[in-house]
Amino acid sequence: MSRKPQREDHLVIGKYTGKIIIGVGVLMTVPLVTSVLFGEWDTALDFVISMLACFVFGLSAQIICRTDREIAWSHGLVVASGSWVFATLLGALPHYLSGHMGSYLDAVFDAISGYTTTGLFLMQDLDHISVGLNMWRHLLTYAGGQGIVVIALTFLFKGASGAYTIYVGEGKDERLLPNVVNTARAIWLVSLVYLAIGWVSLTVTGLSLGQSPVTAVLDGLWMFMGAWSTGGFAPSSFNGYYYHSLTYELIAVVLMTAGSFNFALHWAVWTGNRREIRRNIEVVSMAVTLTVAVLTATFWLARAGVYPDAVSLFRKTFYQLISGHTTTGFATIFSKQFVTQWGTVGLFVTTIVMMLGASAASTAGGIKGMRVGIIFKSLVGEVRRMVSPESAVVRSRYHHIRDHWADDGVVKAALIITVLYVAMYLLSALIGVLYGYDLPVALFEGVSAGSNTGLSCGVTDPSMPAGLKVAYIVFMWLGRLEFMSAFALVGYGIASVRGR
């Protein structure tokens, strides 16, 4: 029987959750200022109301839950998963108040899709929403990619010793620098440098394509946020297809791939360890699986004669596959074309790369290259053990920043999370099939939600069944938090009721 949480436990969790929700309210200042600058007074009012809701919630939690007790490991996991729930419910307010959502459930769907960097959306008439709301959509996905907790750690915690537990609870477990707050700041440094490079490159390309200066600047910023956070939101309903530009596509490819790298990898390469990019298990794993996927899909689509020449074939195949593998969700083909043009093999390959995902401790989702690499190394190690003499000691090793032994504990941890992901993918497919969708389509869309990718083959739509919307909301949340902190929240709830 679990230990029943005491009053002090509730107070600690309430206090830190309140801090993070205040952070969400502060974040709304950006779209509020944007709305005011563009004279969108209705939208500005929506953000004022939403900010007030966040501040009332956050400050009330702080006042009610006043305590000096330090945050413990179990608290951190519950705070991370719980604050994501409240941040979503309150972050959905501007969507709902805009009048572009069919229901509050749809608004919650879009908000969690943003936070989890998924990119699926139910917003209606996307091409005519206000600049302020578009800013909020993309800021949500950027904040979600950075990690709401990372943002709160940077600005609100000021060196709290227990903050590391909340940081880990959000699915990031790399400590780049001894202090977790400095780690959060290092993550910001990497992101802001890429923001400068990506934003300028996309803006200049947009101008060269004939966009007005304001549109080029805004689209450049939003496409950067969608790419870097591997979120996949774009300001146009045509997504990446809208720009019809190879340069724009290549810049997006660079940004989404860089965004899908482990922050520890960035930090290693940036601090002089350049060989790391060729040796790191996550990069090697992704390069191998991506190459196999590109080979399979390219030859399949070439044989089917879908695209007229090598350039078109490369642009369409590579873009969708790297978008899927990095779990970004940008697309340069329409949703239905995955079914009507890419066919069974195309759908299957894209589904597999979405399942695998990119790097741990990045903005990406999915099983992650680290786990795929460790499981593969362990498999090879088992085969070597079988063919070696009984007295031989066979150990598997992998490289991530430094060499590590793939001991049983490491392999077990990788396998547990992988099994959970696969179970979630299968469950999502089953639910889709129960709602009447074909298996390949249901699997594709369910994997897209659970791996936080956002590519769609047409299932995600405002008219889809409410039960499927709820299921995808849960899968997006579970996939982003990598299960454990979500389970900790459920366990905390059960222990509160039934514990001793």
Added chain:
Amino acid sequence: MPTPVNGRDAGVPRLVPTKDLRRYAAGVIVEVTSILGLAALAYLIAVAAVAVTR
């Protein structure tokens, strides 16, 4: 001179920050070049696929 990777305690890699901005710039160039290398490989695969299937 400290190595780029010097932390080994608790199994958590810790990397030494630097104020040498040229190192950061070189790091970005290495990353961008590697990604474009992958794109170039995908283009070659597309050329081969078109050549083989027609």
